[in-house]
Amino acid sequence: MAITPETQRWDRLFAARTRGDVGEGIAAVLAFLGMPNLISFAGGFPDPRTFPRERAAALLEEFAAAGESTAFQYAPTRGLAGPLDALASRLEVLQGRRPADDELLITSGAIEALELVCKSFLDRGDLVVVEGPTYLGAIMAFRGFEAEVVAVPMDDHGLEVDELERRLGDGLRPKLLYAIPDHQNPAGVSLSRERRVLLVELARRHGFLIVEDVAYRELGFEDDAAPSLWSLAPDVVVQAGTTSKTFFPGVRLGWAVGPAEVSAQLVSAKQNTDQCAGALGQRLFEEYVRRGWIDEQLAQSRSLYRRKSERMLAALERWMPAGTRWTFPKGGFFSWLTLPAGGDANDLARRAVERGVAIVPGSLFFPDGRGVDNVRLSFSLVDEAVIDDGIERLASLVLS
Ligand SMILES: Cc1ncc(COP(=O)(O)O)c(C=O)c1O
DSSP, X not given: OOOOHHHHHHHHHSOGGGGOOOOHHHHHHHHGGGOTTOEEOXXXXXXXXXXXXXXXXXXXXXXXXTTOOGGGSOOOTTOOHHHHHHHHHHHHHXXXXXXXTTTEXXXXXXXXXHHHHHHHHXXXXXXXXXXXXXXXXXXXXXXXXXXXXXXXXEETTEEOHHHHHHHHHTTOOOSEEEEXXXXXXXXXXXOOHHHHHHHHHHHHHHTOEEEEEOTTGGGBSSSOOOOOHHHHOTTTEEEEEESTTTSOGGGXXXXXXOOHHHHHHHHHHHTTTTSSOOHHHHHHHHHHHHTTHHHHHHHHHHHHHHHHHHHHHHHHHHHSOTTOEEOOOSBSSEEEXXXXXXXXXXXXXXXXXXXXXXXXXXGGGOSSSOOTTEEEXXXXXXXXXXXHHHHHHHHHHHOO
16 A cells, blocks of 8 residues: 555554554455456355345234334343253254353454453453464454464374474463364364364363364264364363354354353443444344254355365366365365466465466465465355366466
8 A cells, every 4th residue: 555644644654553564565466356247256155045034024024014123122241041051952952062151252353252252251461272273263353462372283194283382382382372182274184183172281281272163064075073172171272163164244143152251241342343243133143053053054165165075175186286285174164276386376376366367375364475386276156167167267376
């Protein structure tokens, strides 16, 4: 952005924490993404075909006909009793542990759960360990609270927990460790069972809190989910969850569940963010869960995303030049591509847009400039019919 007297004026007034840098090159690439007719592997949005339009409309009519006021009124900060109960039962079924009433709260999306954790735990300069790569929104949230963000590498089995242990042994002292153990964004891999057990032990031994983001947990292609970190160690884990990928993001609804003292602190922080998550979304979600509709929708979503993932992986196999590697997701929305030696993903992203294809360069997902030769490919939103064409176009640019 050009420096003018106007921008200087605002820069003097903006808070110091707003000065975090996303990188001009990346901002330039992202600016293209709104272009029409792009074959987009960029955004991590759910496919609108999964949206429950008719059922949502029917429920609204029911609420109105029944003279219900709860759905239209302010809600308690922790959440409405009915939706909290429905969510607790769901966590019990899906994760094998029912949270106590004072452990769970409903948030305005997972991103708000992260914001509340930041607000409750982070002072300027505090250390947060993340997976490298990790979710951009989380890096931004931690940076927004002026934390120092350090990435520990991942491999095909998730975070390299032995490397984390080594660094802790060398004196690394994080307050928080943020992880996305299932179908990670952006890497598309999951943390192995063995590493989950080791990770929670490290948290206990070294006294940090694990922030577990389960955004894609329910979107596995098979029924073989490993135990959640929260179910393994509810004493050292706060879990942030979302209904954005399993219900629909228009309601902005998620949860946080953790030790009672932590949960109380998050509720207190929420009082002066949005005071409460929208009651309408809470009630819609409650009915969805109680009537079993969420499970029907999930089954359809999982098979849709599985099909799209298979198409994209087959296209990668067919078109990508030798030396290109990618991950094989077993759920979620993403595969993570590594370009042949010397590859520059920022440059590739710019040239891809000119050929009508959108991707996100990997450096966006690291706090430290790594990921120059990586690309995040999302298969969730792209039209199935153009996946092959899009990957062929992208592949033709990789070595040129
Ligand atoms: C890992 C991860 N966490 C959280 C979110 C945001 O969730 P919500 O829509 O509930 O704020 C996303 C969305 O892209 C995500 O990928």
